[in-house]
Amino acid sequence: MKTSIARVARHTGRRITQPSATTIRHQTTSSSPLPPPHQTTTSPLPPPPAQPSSSSTLPPPPSAAQPSLPLPSGPSSPSVNPSEISHFNALASTWWDPHGSSRALHLMNPHRHDFIRSCLSSTSTPPPSTLRYLDVGCGGGIFAESAARLPTASSVTAIDPSSTILSIAKAHAARDPSLIGTGKLEYRNATIESLDKSEEGKFDVVTCFEVVEHVDDPAAFLDHCGRFVKPGGWLVLSTIARTWMSWFTTNLVAEDILGIVPKGTHDWRKYINEEEMRKHFSKRREWDSPRVMGVVYVPGVGWKEVPGSEKVGNYFFAVRKKPE
Amino acid sequence: MESLIIRRRATQWLCSRNSCRIKQRMLRAYSNATSKPDIYDVVCVGGGPAGLSLLTALRSSAATSNLRVALVEAQDLSKTKSFNLPPTQYSNRCSSLTASSCQFLHEIGAWDHLQQDRMTRYQDMRVWDGVSGASIEFEYERTHGVQNAGGQGMACMVENLNLTSGLLKRLEELGGVSTFDKSKVESISFGEETEDGADLREWPVVHLAGGKQLHARLLVGADGANSPVRSFAGINASGWDYNRHGVVATLQLEQTGYDTFTPGDPYEAPKVAYQRFLPTGPVAMLPMPGNYSTLVWSTTPQNAALLKSLSPKDFIAMVNAAFRLSTVDLGYLHTQTSNQAEEISWRLQHTPVDAHAVPAPVIGVQENSVASFPLKFRHADTYIAERVALVGDAAHTVHPLAGQGLNMGQGDVQSLAKTIQFAVEHGLDIGATMSLEAYNAERYAANHVLMGVCDKLHKLYSVGSGPLVPLRSLGLNLVNSLSPLKGFLMERAAGNGKVF
Ligand SMILES: Cc1cc2nc3c(=O)[nH]c(=O)nc-3n(C[C@H](O)[C@H](O)[C@H](O)COP(=O)(O)OP(=O)(O)OC[C@H]3O[C@@H](n4cnc5c(N)ncnc54)[C@H](O)[C@@H]3O)c2cc1C
Numbered sequence: 169m170k171t172s173i174a175r176v177a178r179h180t181g182r183r184i185t186q187p188s189a190t191t192i193r194h195q196t197t198s199s200s201p202l203p204p205p206h207q208t209t210t211s212p213l214p215p216p217p218a219q220p221s222s223s224s225t226l227p228p229p230p231s232a233a234q235p236s237l238p239l240p241s242g243p244s245s246p247s248v249n250p251s252e253i254s255h256f257n258a259l260a261s262t263w264w265d266p267h268g269s270s271r272a273l274h275l276m277n278p279h280r281h282d283f284i285r286s287c288l289s290s291t292s293t294p295p296p297s298t299l300r301y302l303d304v305g306c307g308g309g310i311f312a313e314s315a316a317r318l319p320t321a322s323s324v325t326a327i328d329p330s331s332t333i334l335s336i337a338k339a340h341a342a343r344d345p346s347l348i349g350t351g352k353l354e355y356r357n358a359t360i361e362s363l364d365k366s367e368e369g370k371f372d373v374v375t376c377f378e379v380v381e382h383v384d385d386p387a388a389f390l391d392h393c394g395r396f397v398k399p400g401g402w403l404v405l406s407t408i409a410r411t412w413m414s415w416f417t418t419n420l421v422a423e424d425i426l427g428i429v430p431k432g433t434h435d436w437r438k439y440i441n442e443e444e445m446r447k448h449f450s451k452r453r454e455w456d457s458p459r460v461m462g463v464v465y466v467p468g469v470g471w472k473e474v475p476g477s478e479k480v481g482n483y484f485f486a487v488r489k490k491p492e
Numbered sequence: 493m494e495s496l497i498i499r500r501r502a503t504q505w506l507c508s509r510n511s512c513r514i515k516q517r518m519l520r521a522y523s524n525a526t527s528k529p530d531i532y533d534v535v536c537v538g539g540g541p542a543g544l545s546l547l548t549a550l551r552s553s554a555a556t557s558n559l560r561v562a563l564v565e566a567q568d569l570s571k572t573k574s575f576n577l578p579p580t581q582y583s584n585r586c587s588s589l590t591a592s593s594c595q596f597l598h599e600i601g602a603w604d605h606l607q608q609d610r611m612t613r614y615q616d617m618r619v620w621d622g623v624s625g626a627s628i629e630f631e632y633e634r635t636h637g638v639q640n641a642g643g644q645g646m647a648c649m650v651e652n653l654n655l656t657s658g659l660l661k662r663l664e665e666l667g668g669v670s671t672f673d674k675s676k677v678e679s680i681s682f683g684e685e686t687e688d689g690a691d692l693r694e695w696p697v698v699h700l701a702g703g704k705q706l707h708a709r710l711l712v713g714a715d716g717a718n719s720p721v722r723s724f725a726g727i728n729a730s731g732w733d734y735n736r737h738g739v740v741a742t743l744q745l746e747q748t749g750y751d752t753f754t755p756g757d758p759y760e761a762p763k764v765a766y767q768r769f770l771p772t773g774p775v776a777m778l779p780m781p782g783n784y785s786t787l788v789w790s791t792t793p794q795n796a797a798l799l800k801s802l803s804p805k806d807f808i809a810m811v812n813a814a815f816r817l818s819t820v821d822l823g824y825l826h827t828q829t830s831n832q833a834e835e836i837s838w839r840l841q842h843t844p845v846d847a848h849a850v851p852a853p854v855i856g857v858q859e860n861s862v863a864s865f866p867l868k869f870r871h872a873d874t875y876i877a878e879r880v881a882l883v884g885d886a887a888h889t890v891h892p893l894a895g896q897g898l899n900m901g902q903g904d905v906q907s908l909a910k911t912i913q914f915a916v917e918h919g920l921d922i923g924a925t926m927s928l929e930a931y932n933a934e935r936y937a938a939n940h941v942l943m944g945v946c947d948k949l950h951k952l953y954s955v956g957s958g959p960l961v962p963l964r965s966l967g968l969n970l971v972n973s974l975s976p977l978k979g980f981l982m983e984r985a986a987g988n989g990k991v992f
Contacts, residue, residue: 266925266929321919343695348689
C-alpha cells in the first residue's frame, strides 16, 4: 500500500447552489475545454472575486478572475494539490457524523446510485448482472460502502490519496461485518495515476464524485480515470458548474457567511461547467452517450433533481465508453 | 452551540452505555467468548400487530427479502397462529382497522389470511354527547361512496388475534424469519470487536432467556407500551395516565330489524358504530359479525372494578343504560353494588329513547369476556436512534376513543418498511440514523397531531357541566351540519388523510 505524497484531491463538505443566474464561459486550453492545470498553493485559495462591499452589491460573476496562465502542475502529480489534501484531512473526523459537515454528501449519496442506475438502464443492451466499481477520491467511503452493499456489485475498489481519510474509511467499514467479511470492498491509498496499468479497462463503473473541482488538471485527471473504464462501461462524476450563483452559494454564503462548509473547501476557479465537460468528452472518440442530471440542495429537505439546474450548480455527468 | 449538542448527545449515550456495560460484563462471564456472533439485519422484539406486520412487509417485498430477520416474542406464537373460535364467540380485544390499514394488509399479502367471516365492516358512525344530547352521524358510504381495498365501508372490525394469526400464517407462507417465541428479552447490550476485525461495539445485542444472543444491524422495538428496546435506546417517553380504564366485553344484541343481519354475509348489513361521550369517558359499541358487538367503555378505575364485579344480568343492564339513561342516572347506578337490572328497567320506562339512535338492546355477554385495561397517553421523544427504531405502542400509546392505536402502528410499519427498502436499494446501512431519518420525519408529526386530537377530545368530553358543555354540543351540531368538515373527519377516521 502506498503512503507517499497525496495526489488526487478530495471530496468536499456541503455545497449548496440554486438554479438561476447565467452561465459564464471562460477561456480554455487547446487540448481540452476544461480549466488548465492549476497552480499549487500552500494555503486554500481565497474566493476569486473581490469581497462584496455590502450584502446588496454583489461582485460581477468572477470569470475575469480565472487564472489565464496555464501553469504546469508538479511533474509527477498532474492532479494533486497538497493543500487540498491537508484541508480534507482536517475534516476527516466528522466524515460519518450524520449532523457533521458531510451531511450534504450523505444526503447526496442515494442520488448517485439513481443516476448510475439511469445510465446503466439507458443502453439497448442490458448491463452486466454484476459490476466492478472503481471509486476515485473515495474519502471516508460514503459511496464506496454503499456500492459494496449492493447485490449487483461484484467488487468495489476505492482509492484516495489521503491515508488519514482512508483510515477513517476503513475503521468505519469495519463497523459493518457485511463489508469486511466478503472482500468486496477494497480501500487503497493511491491516486488514479499510480494505479496499476494492468487494471485499465477492467471496471464497469468508474466514479469520481465531488472530485474534479479539487484537482489541478481536470482534463488529465479525467483522461486517466477514463482508461480504467471497460468498453461499454461508464465514467460517472458529479461536480459544480462555475457560475456566479455557485460562487455565491458555495464560497460566499456556505463558507464565508453561514460557515456551514469549512472555509477553504472550494476553489471556485476549479469549477467546471457542464458544457465544458461535454466538449471535453466529445473530442475524445472512445466516449459517447453523455448524460447529465442537475440537483439542487433544498435546506431541510435535501437534494432534489431539477432539470436544467446543471447549468448553474451541482450536477451529475456520465459518459459511456463505446463497446468494442 | 454545536459543542453543546455534541455534549448532550454524549451524556445520553454514556448513560445507556454505562448501565449496559455492567450488564455486558456480567453476561460475558456466561457467554462463550469465542463463538461467532449471530448477526441479523433486523431483530424485531414484539410479535404483536406492529411487529408481525413489519416482518411481513419486509419479507413480501423483493428488495428487502434478502435481509436476515429475527422475531423475538415472549408469548407462544403457535397458540396465536391457531386462533380458532366458534362463530358464536369473539375475543374481547378487537380493533377497528382503517381503510388504509386494510389496504396495507392487502399489499403485504396478509389480508386473505384473516378469517373473513369473523370480521365486519361498518359504514356509519354515530357519536353523541351524553350530557347535552348533541349528535353527529357519519354516513361514509352516502357522503363519499368510496370503495376501499378491503371492500366498502369506512372501517373494518377485527379481533386482534384474527389479525395476528393471519399475519403469522402469511409469514409462514413467506418463510425466512428466525422466530424465537416463548423467549423473553432479558437484556440488551452492545457488541464487541470480533476476531475477524468487525467492530460491533455500537451494535445492539439482544440477550434472550436461555442465553441466546442476537446481534442487530437494526433493532426494532415493537414491544408495546413498556418497550424494553425504548429503554435500551435511552429514548424518553413522556405522557400521563388518564386515571381511566377501558372495560371491554363481547356482547350479543337483540335482532331489531334496524341493523338487518344477514347470516353468513357479514358485509351486507349496514352496520353502525356507536359512541356516547359520558363525563367519565366515552362508551363505544362496535359491530362484529351477526348480532355480536364489542364494547369499549372508558371509565374511572372504580367504575371499571364495579362493572367487572357485576352479574351478567346487571352488567348487560348497565351497558344498555350507558347508551340510554341520563348521566345523573348513570352516576347513581354506579354507586349500587348490585341489582342494577331492576333499577334500570324501571328508569328506562320513564326515559324516552329513539330506538334508531342507539344500539339494539344487549341481551347477552360472553362468559369471561369482561376485562379492563389502564389507559395511558405516552409519546416517545423520537422513534429512532443509532441502530434502533420504534413502532406501534412502543412509540406511542393513545386513548382508544378514536380507535387509532393499532392503526397508527400500521402506519408506522408501512413507513419504516418503505424507509428500509429505500436504504437497501441505495446500499445504505439500514441501521444508521441517517437511513432512518425519513421514517421519523414522516411518522412523528402525523402521530403527534392525531394523538393530540384524541387527547383533547377525551378532555373536552370528560367535563360534566360548565361552559364547555354547551360549547361542545354546539361543536358537534355544527360539525353535523357542515358536510365538508364532516367529510374531512370521516376521511381521518378511515385513515385516508396523511395529517389531521
Ligand atoms: C381497551 C383498548 C381498546 C383498543 N381499541 C383499539 C381500536 O379499536 N383500534 C385500534 O387501532 N387500537 C385499539 N387499541 C390499541 C391497540 O390494541 C394497540 O395499539 C396495539 O395492540 C399495539 O400493537 P403493538 O404491536 O404495537 O403492541 P402490542 O400488541 O402490545 O405487542 C407487543 C408485544 O411485545 C411482546 N413483548 C413485550 N416485551 C417483551 C419482551 N421483553 N420480550 C419479548 N417480547 C416482549 C409482548 O408479548 C407483545 O406480544 C385499544 C387498546 C386498548 C387498551
